[in-house]
Amino acid sequence: MSDFHPPSPDPAEQELGHTFRPKFDVAGLLTAVAVDDASGEILMLAHMNAEALAATIRTGEAHYFSRSRGRLWKKGETSGQIQTVRSIAVDCDQDALILRVAVGGDGGACHTGARSCFFRTLQPDGTLGEP
Amino acid sequence: MSDFHPPSPDPAEQELGHTFRPKFDVAGLLTAVAVDDASGEILMLAHMNAEALAATIRTGEAHYFSRSRGRLWKKGETSGQIQTVRSIAVDCDQDALILRVAVGGDGGACHTGARSCFFRTLQPDGTLGEP
Numbered sequence: 001m002s003d004f005h006p007p008s009p010d011p012a013e014q015e016l017g018h019t020f021r022p023k024f025d026v027a028g029l030l031t032a033v034a035v036d037d038a039s040g041e042i043l044m045l046a047h048m049n050a051e052a053l054a055a056t057i058r059t060g061e062a063h064y065f066s067r068s069r070g071r072l073w074k075k076g077e078t079s080g081q082i083q084t085v086r087s088i089a090v091d092c093d094q095d096a097l098i099l100r101v102a103v104g105g106d107g108g109a110c111h112t113g114a115r116s117c118f119f120r121t122l123q124p125d126g127t128l129g130e131p
Numbered sequence: 132m133s134d135f136h137p138p139s140p141d142p143a144e145q146e147l148g149h150t151f152r153p154k155f156d157v158a159g160l161l162t163a164v165a166v167d168d169a170s171g172e173i174l175m176l177a178h179m180n181a182e183a184l185a186a187t188i189r190t191g192e193a194h195y196f197s198r199s200r201g202r203l204w205k206k207g208e209t210s211g212q213i214q215t216v217r218s219i220a221v222d223c224d225q226d227a228l229i230l231r232v233a234v235g236g237d238g239g240a241c242h243t244g245a246r247s248c249f250f251r252t253l254q255p256d257g258t259l260g261e262p
Contacts, residue, residue, distance in 0.1 A: 015243055018251075018258045025198075031162055031176055040171050045162060045227040057253070067156075089249040090259055092241055096176040098249050110223055112146055117222040118229050120149075122188070127149045128221055 004050060007094065015092045022053060023095040029065060030095050034075075034109060037086040037100040043109035044117045046075075048097070060085050062099055080105030135181060138225065146223045153184060154226040160196060161226050165206075165240060168217040168231040174240035175248045177206075179228070191216050193230055211236030 007023040008014045014021055024030050029047040036043055046064040048056065052072055055063040062083035066073045076082035082104035089098040103109060110117040120128040138154040139145045145152055155161050160178040167174055177195040179187065183203055186194040193214035197204045207213035213235035220229040234240060241248040251259040 018260060020253060020257060020259050033164055033173065033176065035173070042164065042166070042173070042229055045164065045222060087262070088253040089262065090251050090253060091176060091248040092243050092245070092250075096248075098173055112223050114223070117227075118220040119223075120221050122151060122219040122221060126151060128151050129149060131218070131220065 004053070014094060020090065021094050022050070022090075022097075023093060024050060025095065027067075029067070030097065032062075032064065032097045032099055034062060034083055034099045034101050037102055041116055042118060043101070043103070043115070053097075056085060056099075057088075062101060075109075076104055079111070081107075081109055083109070135184070145225060151221065152225050153181070153221075153228075154224055155181060156226065158198075160198070161228065163193075163195065163228045163230055165193060165214055165230045165232050168233055172247055173249060174232070174234070174246070184228075187216060187230070188219075193232060206240075207235055210242070212238075212240055214240070 005019050005021045007021045022030055028049045031045065032048050033045050034043045035041065047067060049065040052063040052065045062075045062085055064073050064075060083099065083101035086100045086102060108115040121131045123129045136150050136152045138152045153161055159180045162176065163179050164176050165174045166172065178198060180196040183194040183196045193206045193216055195204050195206060214230065214232035217231045217233060239246040252262045254260045
């Protein structure tokens with residue numbers, strides 16, 4: 001199901017090597033940022049366990065692990081906002097991923113109806129407002 | 132030091148309201164993605180506790196919480212890669228932030244010397260290579 005190489009104790013291997021060694025945290029999760037491949041817009045941030053990562057790689061469609069629901073979750077399974085993965089970038093210590101995706105359905109990613117989950121910006125007065 | 136409103140039990144208030152209610156996880160952290168404000172490139176992903184978030188807002192320079200070192204960390208304190216914050220976007224459930232930043236020093240963000248921490252991409256053969 002999910003047969004990844006373990007993280008290396010050697011920082012040079014982990015951070016500069018060519019072996020994919022995803023580093024899951026104590027909860028068994030890593031962080032994934034989904035970016036619209038066409039526009040470069042950051043759509044959402046979510047988490048993956050090993051099963052979600054393996055399913056994403058195997059199917060080419062983004063799967064996440066819902067921390068609130070405690071289960072694997074294929075993005076778009078109910079909304080139609082399927083995320084077809086164009087590329088997966090890995091950060092230096094391999095505990096975070098950027099997925100560049102093409103989005104199905106209405107092209108959005110947020111359950112609120114917004115295109116991106118990041119639709120509010122912190123204002124100088126400390127409230128949230130439009131970007 | 133850090134006096135934020137607590138998350139609301141009302142999803143509509145948390146997800147659509149105008150009150151900043153940062154939602155820290157069980158470890159007291161939320162996730163921050165730093166983006167180069169000029170280019171839109173994702174530079175790094177890191178975590179903030181309430182103290183780091185408060186310091187970031189107060190100083191206008193990005194502070195994070197290092198999970199490996201277990202301490203507050205001002206980005207660039209040794210490298211000179213200070214991140215001056217241009218804007219902070221908040222996601223729907225308020226557990227993730229996007230910081231658009233101008234980077235000091237050599238303009239990079241990764242301790243490996245790369246500009247972005249996401250300098251490797253998963254290849255079709257399962258190894259990591261150039262984007």
